[in-house]
Amino acid sequence: MSYGGRETDNTMSQKWVRWGFIESIRKAMSADESAPKQKHVRACIIYTWDFKTGASFWLGLKGLPNLGIDDIVTWKAVVTIHKVIRGGHPNVLKEAIQQMSFIEALSRTGALGCGYGTLIRAYVSFLLAKLDYHRLHPDFNATFDYKEYISLRRIDDPNEGYETIDDMLKLLERIDDLQRQIFATFRPASNNECRIAALIPLVEESYSVYTFAKSMLTAMHQRVGAVEVLVPLRERFNAAHGHLYNYYFEASNLKYITSIISVPKLPFDPPQFYEIDAGDLPQQRRKEPEAEPESPKPRDERLVDLFEETSNNIQDPWIAQTAALQEQQRQQQVAWEQEQARLAQEQQRMQMMTAEQERQWRETQNQQAAQQAASRVFQLDQELALLRDQTSRDAMTINHLTSRASQLESQVTQLSLARQETESRESYARSLEEQLAQIRQKYEALAKLYASLRKEHLNLLQVVKEMRETEKKAVEEAKKEAENAKAEARAASTIVEEANRAKYLAQSDLNRLQQTHDSEIAILRTQLEQTQRQLGDVAASKGAEVAGVVERYEREKSELERTLVERARDLDASRRRVEVAEGEAAALKRQREEEGAALTMGMDQTMNALVELQKASKENEQSLVGQLDKLQVEHAERMNRVLDSILDSCCRKVDEAGEELESQAMSGNTTATAEYTLTVLDKVTQASADFGESYLKLLQGVGEQTDVIANADDFAHELAQLLHNAKGITRLAEDSALESILSTSRSVAGSAKSFFDGVKSRVLETVPTGDRPSTVTSAQARFSNTIPAFTHAVEALVPKEVSKVTEGGGDIADTVETELHNAAKAIEEAATRISRLMGEPIDGATATEKQVNASILEATMAITGAIANLIRAATASQAEIVAYGRGGSTKTAFYKKNNRWTEGLVSAAKAVAFATNLLVDAADGVVKGTRKMEELVVAATEVSAATTQLLAASRVKGVANSKSQDKLEAAAVAVREATKLLVKAARDAAKRSAEERAVAEVSSMTANQIRIAEMEQQVKILELERDLTSARQKLAEMRRKAYHSDEPSAENGTARN
Missing domain, CATH: 1.20.5 (Single alpha-helices involved in coiled-coils or other helix-helix interfaces)
Known part of the structure; x- marks a missing residue:
């Protein structure tokens, strides 16, 4: 137990050491623009010596999150790599050569703009050159701290020594280039500590290389007799000496460097190698002479002897x-x-x-500044006097404007609050859109996971099916083998039975022959006795005959005896054959029994294997079924969470629409009409029914959660559109009707939110399984109960003239087509009128006015062309909607069934025709000088609003993926773009005209007249603002009256709201 405890302690201590090492790497490569702390770098170096490797150091570097992204982190990493290579374990140098591709990759990254990009590339280039040098010269360590016999071995071959010194001088030149770039990037407003940190390892590296090169070059001068050959190396070394002298001088002036290391001090003049005494060479290692002088000396000893001779020959x-x-x-x-x-x-x-x-x-600058200040004081005194006069003149204006300023401030405050509220709503809407996008991504990922799990389940079912087929085939093969074995056993038993039967027959024959033989002997004996008796009787009388008879009988007797012997011999042969047949039958029986036993054993093994296979297959199938059930449960839980998230999003969407309904700063859809709102209400009703039906199917196990999510999103979207349009039609309602619309809208929004909240999975989990469908049905019924009140409130705003379209006894289909045809005809007449106006000359107009009029007429012509294309696209879309939706009924039945949509479509077509005629009249008046540019802008705005109304009416019943609907959308965009161009042209012309008039009026005024005119303009602005407020109120009232008026307009029989 104590041994295990020591192992645990060692493991824990190693983990703590490794954790501290990772922390040291992270702190050494922090994102602060400061030098890597020496204690953290030292901890990295000590770690490599403790574990005799730098693998963890390279892994820790590659695990830094900002490495290659933050250039300060990358710069610190490069500096730390250099220090760890120099001070770390010798294996670190070998591993660094293997990591050259990683070090090179650091030069291609880091771009945060702190000025380290060039330095990083230069430092990486130097490190790669250093590692490449060590790769080519593996006997050098990272600090170039070799013993003298190693350096002497390098100059045993002059050519090799020349190349080695040349490579070292190239390395010194790279160090010099790098330190120059570092000094060049110093910033005066910073302490440059992060950059100076790289100079410390460069000082140590350069001095090590310099000392080593000096020793080798000295030895080369002693080794090579002709010093002229070494002139290139000597000149390059002298140049490197001068650069290092300056570098060390500048480094010694930096307190940060001198506080950490002692900067080497080089003499001003480089060393003269051909004048250096042999005693100045570094101390050499000497070896004891070999016991056998005849054997060749090693290379190092030859070099030592060479220098000993050189030292002894000095006079x-x-x-x-x-x-x-x-x-x-x-x-x-x-x-x-x-x-x-x-x-x-x-x-x-x-x-x-x-x-x-x-x-x-x-002092000179101060004197000049004093003079300038005095002149400036005099000038300011004059300006102050003028300002005082101006202040006295503006006192009255200030008094008049004070009250107005307070009013404007309150309005500005309200507007700023409304703007802030709008911005907050927009930001909230953007956050909701981002959340919805994330939810959709999660849903797509879950759908992919479900598809993959389903695919794996099908694959597993296929595997189970294949295993069962394999098992069935194995059983059938085993049965076939058993039947074959039984057939062979039956054949063997048949052979044994035949052998037994042959044996029995042979035994019967033998017995029969024995009985026959015995009976014949008995007969012969009887005859012999009878003959003897007869002979005894007739012996006396017939002596001669008796002798003959006796002889004959004796002969017959001998023949019978011979026959008996032959019969006995045949019987013995038959016995032998029977015995042989019995042996063969016994052997065959034993063989068949052995084969039958082998087949029985094989069949038993096959049956055992088959039972094991069935057992394993059953266990595997049960495990797979359990895993599948678990995955299905987890998937259902995930989908329920996704569904609840979607329902929460739908509730938030309803809340936002409700807030817009209550907000005084929001006006809703300003182009909405009561009949269009009722059409949207139909879509909301259908969407709620689809949502409830899909949820019931889900609870019954025949539906998918994807259908519920899609229907819930559609329901929430359509409900938000309904509330948006309900807010818009409040501009058409009186105060009593306004409150009715708002209250019923709140009721619809509240019941919809309750619908969404009541069908969430976390709510339904508290309800018994059998009662859940009734819960969903009740929630849907409560929502449906709020629709009639809202419908009644909105229907009160529908003009009687619009209702007559569907309530009349005529053919509604003909009425709709007639209205669309009339709209197209009105637009064609407008286009003809514009073409005629473009060809009429205008008397007394200047070139500028002619140019402005031409641009206005061209823009108006473009609008009429776009509107004509819009009407054609709307007609095609309407025909497609009717053909798609009517089924087997007539067009009239379809229009009557969708009476609200029909009323909206007719109203929108009339609005487009009316707005187009209004636009043409305004353009005609502007060209002829009888109307203002503002009237043209208003007419263009009416065209854009009517276009939006027609497009919305077509969208309500639009066919999915319809090319006609796409063309209608494109035509509406073209109308809006053309309207924007016309409005821009009119406003530019009005602005240019106003500026020209203002310049002409102001240029002829005196200063006093300008002040008086300024006062007049301010008074006029106040009057215009008052008139603007009054005009807006009057316009709202006129729109209400015009929308509910039964009087048709002179142009198209209806009025635009």
């Missing part, structure tokens, strides 16, 4: 010359230090001069 003149050179270098160093001190004093003097010049410049 005193060389030593003296070296001492002189050292003294000269010391003097040069003293002179360089004196020069540095002089340069420091000169730099201090220059700084003092610069400070003095900066002080003088500041």
Whole structure:
């Protein structure tokens, strides 16, 4: 038990160490723009030495979420990788060479715009070069901290040593390029700590490479006699020495670096390799001489001997010359230090001069600023006097505008509140749409899961079926084998019976022959006795005859005895044959018995295997059925949750529509009519019935939840449209009718929400299974009971003229077609009129006015063409709707059955024709100068509203996936786009004309006249605002009266709402 406890403790401690290591990686590569902390980097290095691998370090790096996305994290990761490669276990270097593709991928990522992208690519390029160097030269470790015999081995072959030093100098050049880029990206407003952190490992790396290259180059100069061959390497090394000198000087001025490491100090001049004494070379390892001098020395010992000979051959003149050179270098160093001190004093003097010049410049700037301030003060005094005069003149205006400003402020406050409420509703609507999209995605995923589970279930059923067929075939084969065995056994028994029968026959023959033989012997004996008696009788009388008879009898006797012997011999042969047949029969019987036993054993094994197979198949089938039942239960629970979520969404949609109904800032569908609202009510009634029916089918087990979800969504959507249109038709109602519409609308919305809440799965779970259908039916009935009151309230707004369309005794189909034909005819006449106007010249018009009039007429012509196309598309869509919906009934019966839709369609067609004529009249008046541009804009707005009404009327009964409906939608879009262009052209023309008039009027006014005119314009604005409010109230009242008026208009027999 204690051993197991120690194992658990070790495992837990390893987990804690690994967890701490992952935390160190995460903290070292944080997203803060600061240097990676030394303790976290050190923890990563120690972890590699503890476990002798860096696999966890690479896994931890790849698991960072922002690596490759956040460039600060990527930069810290690159710096940390460099430090861990240098300070970590030697295996980390080998693993880093394997991770070169991962390191290279870091250079292609990171793009958050903090200025690290170029640095990351440069640092990654350096790391790849370093790893490639170690791959080509595997004897070097990550810190280039080799023992001297390793470095000497590198220059055993001059060519190989030359290439090695060349590669090291290339690595130094890459380090120099990288540190230059880092210094170039320093930002003056930041401490640049994150960037400076990369300079520390670069200082250590560069000094290690520099020291190693210096040692190898020194050894090369001692090894190679011709120093001219090494001139390229020496020049590159001297250049690298100068770069490192500057780099270390700049690094030593950064406190962050000096607080962590000691920056190396290089001499100002590079070393002179051909003047270095052999004693200056690094200490070499020496080996004891071998016991057998005849054997060849190893390569390292040959090199050591080579340097020993070189050291022994140095003479005193060389030593003296070296001492002189050292003294000269010391003097040069003293002179360089004196020069540095002089340069420091000169730099201090220059700084003092610069400070003095900066002080003088500041005094000059202050004097200039004082002069400018004085002039500015004088100018401000003058402006202040003018402002005081202006203030006194504006006092009266301020007093007049104070009250108006307070009113406007209150209006602005109300508008801002309404705008905020609208924005909040829009944001809430967007969030609901996102939630609905997520729910739909979840539903689609669940549907896919259900399909996959169903497919797996079918596959498992197929597998079970195949197993049963296999089992049946095995049983049939076993039965066949058993029957074959039984047939063979019967054949064997038949053979045995035949053998027994032959044996019996042979025994019978033998017995019969024995009996015959015995009877014949008895007869012969009897005859012999009789003959002897007869001989005794006649012996006396017939002596001679007796001798002959005796002789004959003796001969017969011998013959009989011979015959008896032959018979006995035949009997023995028959016995032997019988015995042989009995042996063969016994052997055959034993063989058949063995075969029968083998077949019986095989059949038993087959039956046992078959029983095991049936048992396993049954257990597997039961397991699969249990899993399938479990999956079906889980799927049903998921689908119930999805269904409840959809029903919650439907309730929220109803609540939003109810809030819009109650909101004073929302006006609903401003183009809705009472007859169109009643048509939408029919769709709501049908949608509620479909929803209830689909839910009942689901409870009865014959329906799908997808149908319930689709019908619930349709029901909620249609109900929201109904409330939106109910809000819109309140503009047509008096105060008493208005309250009736709102109260019945609230009742419909509340009962619909109760319908949705009452059929949720979490509610139905509390109801007994048998009572659930009645619960759904009751909820649907409660909703249906609120419809008549709403219908009555809306029908009160339907004009009597519209009701006459379906209540009259004429043919409704002819009436509808006549109205559509009249609308098309009116539009054709309008187009002809516009074409005539485009050809008429306008006397006295300027070129600008002619251009404006031409653009207005062209836009009006485009609108009439689009409306004509709309009427044709509406006629085709109406014909398709009637053909699709009437079935075997007549058109008149269809129109009467859908009387509300028919009334809306006729009203919309009349509205389009009326709006088109109004637009043409307005365009004619604007061109001739008898009407204003504002009238043209109003007429275009009426056209857009009538188009929307006609499109809505067609949508109510539109056929799914109908090309005619698609054409109608496209035609409506074209009408709206053309209307927008006309409105834009009219407003631009009005704006241009107003600006020209304003410029012309203001250019001829004096300053005093401008002030007076400004006051007049402000008074006019107040009057216009008052008139605008009064006009809006009057317009609302006129629309109510016009909608309910029985008087047909002069144009088309109806009025537009």
